[in-house]
Amino acid sequence: MTMVLDLTEIHAETLADVGGKAANLGELTKAGLPVPPGRVLTTQAYRRIAHGLETSGDDLAARARRHLLEAPVPPDVRDAIVAAYASLGDDVPVAVRSSATAEDLPFASFAGQQDTFLNVVGEQAVVEAVRRCWASLWTDRAVAYRESNGIDHASVSLAVVLQVMVDASVAGVMFTANPVTGRRREIVIDASPGLGEAVVSGAVNPDRFVVFDGRILERRAGDKRVAVRPLPAGGTERVETAVSGLCLTDGQVRELAALGARVEEHYGAPQDTEWALDRDGRFLLTQARPITTLYPLPEPKGPGLRVYFSLNVVQGVMGPLTPMGLAAFRLITAGVAALFGHGPADPRDGAPFVTVSGERLWFDITPAVRSRPGRVLLPRLMTLGEARTATVMERLFEDPRLARVPVSSRGFLRGFGRFAGRVRLPARVLTALVSPRRALASTARIGEQIDRRLRVPASATPAQRLDHAAWVLAGTFPRILSIMPTVITGYALFALASRLSGVPVNEMGDVLRSVPHNPTTEMDLALWDLATRIEPEPFRELPVAELARRYREGRLPPAAQRGVAAFLDAYGHRGIAEIDLGVPRWSEEPDHILGALANYLRMDDGDRAPSALFARGEREARAAVARVAARAGRRATVVRWALGRTRAYAGLRELPKFQLVKTLAAVRRSLLVVGEHLVGLGVLDAPEDVYFLDLREARAALGGGDLRPLVAARRETYERERRRRHVPRVLLSDGTEPEALAAPAADGALTGTAASPGEVTGPARVVLDPVGAHLEPGEILICPSTDPGWTPLFLTAGGLVMEMGGAMSHGAVVAREYGIPAVVGVPDATHRISTGQLITVNGAAGTVTVPS
Structure with missing residues (x-):
C-alpha cells in the first residue's frame, strides 16, 4: 500500500486505508461534486509510528497520546508528508484533518472526536499537525466514544487528509434531513461569515435556512458576532463581527440545497455536510457523513403519508427485539387481526398493520388517524396507556396531509362485532356486573386453559416444537x-362513579390503591415475604454475582435456596424486556431477584414494608370510596357498588401481560431445544443463537446448512440498536417525529402526566437499567420507562418519574398501588434531573420541580 493517495484515487472501499472522512471526500470527488483538492497520508504511516502501542490497561488515552507525540517520525514517513504537502503548491495553506477508520460510519459519526488543524502553512508545521492528528485518536472523548459504541481500540487506525484551504467568505453545515424532527428531504443549513469552524464549534449563532423541494420554509438570522479567519502566516483567529441581515441570498440557499440533494442522491441516505463559499462565489464541500441520529424508516404499508406507533415504547422496552421475538409478535398480531376478520393468509407474516424498523415493532395506525371512529377512540385509548402520545395524536389530526377520509362505519362495526363475539364480550361484561366471584373464576379458567396449551411433550421432535410454537403464539393471545x-x-364503572358523584377521575386515585388480583403486586409482595423468611447474612455480605453462583450450585442457606427456587417456579418466567422471547428470564439469570432481596434486607423501617404499605393502601382506598360515595348523595349506594366492582377487577389489568409473558417464556424454553438440535447439525454455534432466526428460517435449518454468518450479522445489528439512545413513540413515513415539533415547556418546567397522587420531596436517583440498581429508601426513581422487571425498586422508592407512559401504564398502576407519588411522560427526565438532586414530585398536578 502506498503511503500517500490523491483524493481522486479514493473511494468507499478504501476506508481501511484512508479512514471515514477521506473515503467520503474521495467519493464526493469521484462523483464530480465540488471538493477542494487534497492528498491523504494513509493508515500505513500511523501504524508505523504506533508500532508497539499497548491498546488496553489503565490510563490508556494518556499513554497512547504520549507515545504518539514523543515517538520519532520515521524519515520515510516524514518525506511522504512533505512530498504530499509540496504537491499541493508552494507553501499553500492547508487543512490537516484526522480521518479515523472508525469515523463517519452509518451508525457512529465520531463527529468532533479527532482533531482538525486549519490554515497550516509550511512543511514543518504540517508535519507537527499530522503528529497531533495521530495523537487525537486517543483523546479521552474519542476513547470513551469508541467504548460506548462497542468498537475495539486495537482495530482503529488513523489517516490524515491534507486539503487545500478554502478562502471562505461564508461557511457552515448542511443536513439533508432535518436532524431535530427527522423529516427527510427537509434541508437545514447553518451559515456564518468566515471559516466553518465558528458554526461547527458552536462559537456563533448562525443564520438558519430550512428548504424543502426548492422552497425556503424558514429564514432566521443569527447574531453572527464571531468569525473565524485565517492568519497570513498560518493558524486562525476569532474576530468580533457585526454582520446584519442574512449572509446568503435566496438564490445561494437554493443552489446549496440542490448541492446537498445531489450528495444525498449519491449516497442514498441523508447526509451531514460541511461546506464553504469561496471568494469567487463557488460552493465547495469539505465533508460529508451519514446523519446517524435519524431513526430508520419503517417499510411503507400503503400510499401517502403514514403514521406509525411504537409498540416497544408503549411496553416500556426501548431496546430492540431479537428476530425470534419479532417473529413471535407477528404471529400474535396475526391472531388478534383474525379476531376482527382481517387475519393474514400466513400468520407468520403478521397482521397487515405490523411493520419492523430498527429491530422494533411498529403499528401502522394511519387508517385510524384518518377515520372518524379512530379519531374518537385513539386519544381516549392513548390517554390510558401513553398520555404523551395522545397529545401527539391530537396534533396529527390537524395535519392536512392526514385529513379524514370518509368511510362507512359498517366495516368497523362488523369487525368489532366479530371481536366482541369471539371474546364473548357481552356475556363477560354481564357476568362482571352481576357476580365478581364468577367473573374472577372465569379469568382463572382462562389461565388454566393457557397452561394446558403451553405443554409440549418431551418426546416432541424439533419440527413439532416449531409447529407448536406457531400454534401457541397465534392462538393464545386471543384467549x-x-x-x-x-x-x-x-x-367503566370507575368512570360511572365519577359522573354520578361529581368527583373528577383524577381526584379518585386513592380508590385504586392496593387492589387485589394483580399478579405483579402479588409477585412483589411474595418477594418481600421471602425476604422476611430467609437467612440474611449472605445477602448482606456477598455481591450479587456470588449469590447467583451459590444459588446455581445449590449452596445458599437452606431457607433461601428453597425460597428462591419456589419464587422462581412461580415467577421465573418474568424478566427485563420480557416481551422479547429472545432475552433470558429470571429463572435463567436470577441475579436481579437476588439483588432485590439484598436491597430489601437493608430496609429497617417497618412502616415502609410492602405488607404495611399494602394494608395502609387498602384502608385509604376504603376511606376514598366512602368519600366519593358521600359526595354522590342519593346515588351513594350505586357509587359504592360501582367502585367495589372497580376494585375487584382493576388488578386484572396486569393479568393479560402476565399470561402473555408466561406464553413467551414457554415458547422460549421449547425453542432452546430446537437450538440444541441445530447446534448438533452444525448449523449454529450455540443453542441461544436460535433466537436470531425467525420461525421460517429455523424450520428450513432443520435440513442443515450453516447459519452462523447470518446469526453473527444479526447479533451485530442487535447490539448496535441496543446503543440507540432515542426511539420515537410516533413516527411518520417521511421521517418526522411529531413529538419533536412541540414547543418545550415554558421556563424549562418539567411537566408530565399525573399518575399517582401525593407529593414528595427527596433526592433523585437516575436509573437506566434496573439490573444491579440500588435505591435507598425515600429516593425518587427517575427512569426512562418500566416493565415489571423494575417494580421491585418501587418498594423502596419515595416517588417515581418516568420519561414514558400514561396514567394506565405499568409503572403508574404499580405506583398507585404502593401509594408513591408518580409523574410519567416527562420528556428527557433522565437527562434533565441528576442523581442526588433534591426534587419535588407532585403526582396530582403532574409536575416535577427543584425546590429553591
Whole structure:
C-alpha cells in the first residue's frame, strides 16, 4: 500500500486505508461534486509510528497520546508528508484533518472526536499537525466514544487528509434531513461569515435556512458576532463581527440545497455536510457523513403519508427485539387481526398493520388517524396507556396531509362485532356486573386453559416444537384478550362513579390503591415475604454475582435456596424486556431477584414494608370510596357498588401481560431445544443463537446448512440498536417525529402526566437499567420507562418519574398501588434531573420541580 493517495484515487472501499472522512471526500470527488483538492497520508504511516502501542490497561488515552507525540517520525514517513504537502503548491495553506477508520460510519459519526488543524502553512508545521492528528485518536472523548459504541481500540487506525484551504467568505453545515424532527428531504443549513469552524464549534449563532423541494420554509438570522479567519502566516483567529441581515441570498440557499440533494442522491441516505463559499462565489464541500441520529424508516404499508406507533415504547422496552421475538409478535398480531376478520393468509407474516424498523415493532395506525371512529377512540385509548402520545395524536389530526377520509362505519362495526363475539364480550361484561366471584373464576379458567396449551411433550421432535410454537403464539393471545371485558367493566364503572358523584377521575386515585388480583403486586409482595423468611447474612455480605453462583450450585442457606427456587417456579418466567422471547428470564439469570432481596434486607423501617404499605393502601382506598360515595348523595349506594366492582377487577389489568409473558417464556424454553438440535447439525454455534432466526428460517435449518454468518450479522445489528439512545413513540413515513415539533415547556418546567397522587420531596436517583440498581429508601426513581422487571425498586422508592407512559401504564398502576407519588411522560427526565438532586414530585398536578 502506498503511503500517500490523491483524493481522486479514493473511494468507499478504501476506508481501511484512508479512514471515514477521506473515503467520503474521495467519493464526493469521484462523483464530480465540488471538493477542494487534497492528498491523504494513509493508515500505513500511523501504524508505523504506533508500532508497539499497548491498546488496553489503565490510563490508556494518556499513554497512547504520549507515545504518539514523543515517538520519532520515521524519515520515510516524514518525506511522504512533505512530498504530499509540496504537491499541493508552494507553501499553500492547508487543512490537516484526522480521518479515523472508525469515523463517519452509518451508525457512529465520531463527529468532533479527532482533531482538525486549519490554515497550516509550511512543511514543518504540517508535519507537527499530522503528529497531533495521530495523537487525537486517543483523546479521552474519542476513547470513551469508541467504548460506548462497542468498537475495539486495537482495530482503529488513523489517516490524515491534507486539503487545500478554502478562502471562505461564508461557511457552515448542511443536513439533508432535518436532524431535530427527522423529516427527510427537509434541508437545514447553518451559515456564518468566515471559516466553518465558528458554526461547527458552536462559537456563533448562525443564520438558519430550512428548504424543502426548492422552497425556503424558514429564514432566521443569527447574531453572527464571531468569525473565524485565517492568519497570513498560518493558524486562525476569532474576530468580533457585526454582520446584519442574512449572509446568503435566496438564490445561494437554493443552489446549496440542490448541492446537498445531489450528495444525498449519491449516497442514498441523508447526509451531514460541511461546506464553504469561496471568494469567487463557488460552493465547495469539505465533508460529508451519514446523519446517524435519524431513526430508520419503517417499510411503507400503503400510499401517502403514514403514521406509525411504537409498540416497544408503549411496553416500556426501548431496546430492540431479537428476530425470534419479532417473529413471535407477528404471529400474535396475526391472531388478534383474525379476531376482527382481517387475519393474514400466513400468520407468520403478521397482521397487515405490523411493520419492523430498527429491530422494533411498529403499528401502522394511519387508517385510524384518518377515520372518524379512530379519531374518537385513539386519544381516549392513548390517554390510558401513553398520555404523551395522545397529545401527539391530537396534533396529527390537524395535519392536512392526514385529513379524514370518509368511510362507512359498517366495516368497523362488523369487525368489532366479530371481536366482541369471539371474546364473548357481552356475556363477560354481564357476568362482571352481576357476580365478581364468577367473573374472577372465569379469568382463572382462562389461565388454566393457557397452561394446558403451553405443554409440549418431551418426546416432541424439533419440527413439532416449531409447529407448536406457531400454534401457541397465534392462538393464545386471543384467549388472553378474553380477560379484558372484565377489566374494561371495572374501569367503566370507575368512570360511572365519577359522573354520578361529581368527583373528577383524577381526584379518585386513592380508590385504586392496593387492589387485589394483580399478579405483579402479588409477585412483589411474595418477594418481600421471602425476604422476611430467609437467612440474611449472605445477602448482606456477598455481591450479587456470588449469590447467583451459590444459588446455581445449590449452596445458599437452606431457607433461601428453597425460597428462591419456589419464587422462581412461580415467577421465573418474568424478566427485563420480557416481551422479547429472545432475552433470558429470571429463572435463567436470577441475579436481579437476588439483588432485590439484598436491597430489601437493608430496609429497617417497618412502616415502609410492602405488607404495611399494602394494608395502609387498602384502608385509604376504603376511606376514598366512602368519600366519593358521600359526595354522590342519593346515588351513594350505586357509587359504592360501582367502585367495589372497580376494585375487584382493576388488578386484572396486569393479568393479560402476565399470561402473555408466561406464553413467551414457554415458547422460549421449547425453542432452546430446537437450538440444541441445530447446534448438533452444525448449523449454529450455540443453542441461544436460535433466537436470531425467525420461525421460517429455523424450520428450513432443520435440513442443515450453516447459519452462523447470518446469526453473527444479526447479533451485530442487535447490539448496535441496543446503543440507540432515542426511539420515537410516533413516527411518520417521511421521517418526522411529531413529538419533536412541540414547543418545550415554558421556563424549562418539567411537566408530565399525573399518575399517582401525593407529593414528595427527596433526592433523585437516575436509573437506566434496573439490573444491579440500588435505591435507598425515600429516593425518587427517575427512569426512562418500566416493565415489571423494575417494580421491585418501587418498594423502596419515595416517588417515581418516568420519561414514558400514561396514567394506565405499568409503572403508574404499580405506583398507585404502593401509594408513591408518580409523574410519567416527562420528556428527557433522565437527562434533565441528576442523581442526588433534591426534587419535588407532585403526582396530582403532574409536575416535577427543584425546590429553591
